[in-house]
Amino acid sequence: MRRPKQDRAVHTRELILDAAAGVFDENGFAGASINKILSRAGVTAGAMYFHFRSKADLARAVIHTQSSALEIPEQPGGIQQLIDLTMYLTGQFTSNIRFRAGVRLAVEQGESGLQDYTAYRWWISIFERELVAARARGELLPGVDEASFARFVVASYTGTQVMSDIATARTDLAEQVVTMWRYLLPSIVPPLMLTHYVIDPARKDLISA
Structure with a gap:
């Protein structure tokens, strides 16, 4: 005790x-x-x-500790869960100060001289497990490498939120993440499965439901 x-x-x-x-x-x-x-x-x-x-x-x-108050799914669920997770994170920028500050500090590491890749590595691992689950469910095209695409999604999301923060104080972040997925999905998902997924900011609460 x-x-x-x-x-x-x-x-x-x-x-x-x-x-x-x-x-x-x-x-x-x-x-x-x-x-x-x-x-x-x-x-x-x-x-x-x-x-x-x-x-x-x-x-x-x-x-x-930026993820300490986040509700990350315990079990991977594939492509839809990965999309929903990015929407959930979009909502957390509004309500979760620890997450928002951790992301800001991770992005602005030039000011502190930290050069700490730990948080990025952790998010890549979370996204990669969703892609591994997607592979097992037959949701990925044959040439997709789960590890490299997970890194690409983290980089894409990071760049998207930084640009949204500068342009609109993230008021258009959900819209920009929707656009991100509309371009990314066709590169990894079989064409016949594209209509199976919902890219909707309203699903941001499903992760914590």
């Missing part, structure tokens, strides 16, 4: 991470300061440095 002291330490760490996510989301890495984070978290510098050695270490932790 975890002792009360350990519980408090875990709670404090999460409190700091949530506060840091909010500050990084609003200001980016360069504009965020330890004092802003401490003020928002309501903790002392000593409490923060007990868990995190520096602002860069804190940013890395936010990147690594």
Whole structure:
């Protein structure tokens, strides 16, 4: 059984991470300061440095825990689930600060000098397992490589959301992700199966249903 002291330490760490996510989301890495984070978290510098050695270490932790509050399906389901997952993530940009901040920090790593590929590698593995399931269900064309296409989808989605953020503060992100899939699907799915899939932002809630 975890002792009360350990519980408090875990709670404090999460409190700091949530506060840091909010500050990084609003200001980016360069504009965020330890004092802003401490003020928002309501903790002392000593409490923060007990868990995190520096602002860069804190940013890395936010990147690594960006998926902590996401509801990712436990079992792969193939192409439709992969599409729905990207729609679900599109909705999370609005409501999930830890996710939004983690993505921003991962994209803007030039400011922090982290060069940490961990989050991208994790998302590639999640997308790849959906494609492996799709292969088993006969949903993929013979020449499609699951690993390389998973990487391509992560790169495509990342670029799409960055451009949408710059252009419209992501208000058109769902529309742009729909367009992304309309171009990608014909390159991986047998022609007769194209009409089997629904590319609809309204399905973003199905992942967590």
